[in-house]
């Protein structure tokens with residue numbers, strides 16, 4: 134049995150879905166609002182794919198984490214409430230999917246607070262976790278999150294297990310690391326209008342990569358944090374692949390499917406002990 138996790142838990146799987154909808158394209162260029170084909174491809178995520186994903190998760194009896202930009206949340210209030218009512222986590226994903234690295238500190242703080250208030254208004258609780266749009270934090274992000282009471286971030290790639298990260302000004306945050314290998318976008322991200330030209334992959338390719346990753350962390354007793362985007366993973370053959378992947382993982386012994394916030398709580402309350410890894414701030418001449 135793993136020495137890392139409590140009880141009979143050998144390894145942890147967190148399924149996470151970033152519901153970008155149209156927000157990421159509109160942040161890049163407001164003119165994309167006049168591209169109905171692009172908008173329809175993006176809107177497929179919240180409008181069509183999310184209900185199918187929720188039914189898939191119910192069918193497998195697992196809970197997941199959904200990171201939702203404030204703009205997508207306020208334009209899909211019933212979806213946000215449905216996600217929470219069905220036992221899933223609602224996390225923060227910016228307001229209009231602004232990568233913090235591209236913002237001034239004032240802009241970043243405003244997007245954080247705006248996104249939080251929208252989610253709080255819909256489900257009655259502030260999000261406890263944050264996933265950075267485009268996975269690019271600014272050098273202020275961790276401190277901003279800690280000051281606002283977030284318990285975890287999920288935007289860094291410094292380990293496979295969760296870790297503590299120095300958030301500055303005496304704060305610490307739990308980090309639930311991600312990686313491009315365990316993300317659907319590199320396999321499926323194709324949108325010529327915005328320059329994304331990854332040839333849509335055979336779903337067996339990410340299935341095999343993710344299954345191999347899961348098998349490896351099942352062996353080592355670590356954490357498998359998978360990121361997906363409903364407008365990508367929600368296509369029919371891809372959803373069938375995800376269902377088959379979950380089915381496979383459930384055949385393996387002592388696998389805990391958890392929401393990100395529950396894993397972060399295990400770290401925050403000391404149930405799980407993990408190292409501190411300071412964010413690298415290289416100094417160069």
Ligand SMILES: [Zn+2]
Nearest residue numbers: 151153266267
């Ligand atoms: Zn996103």
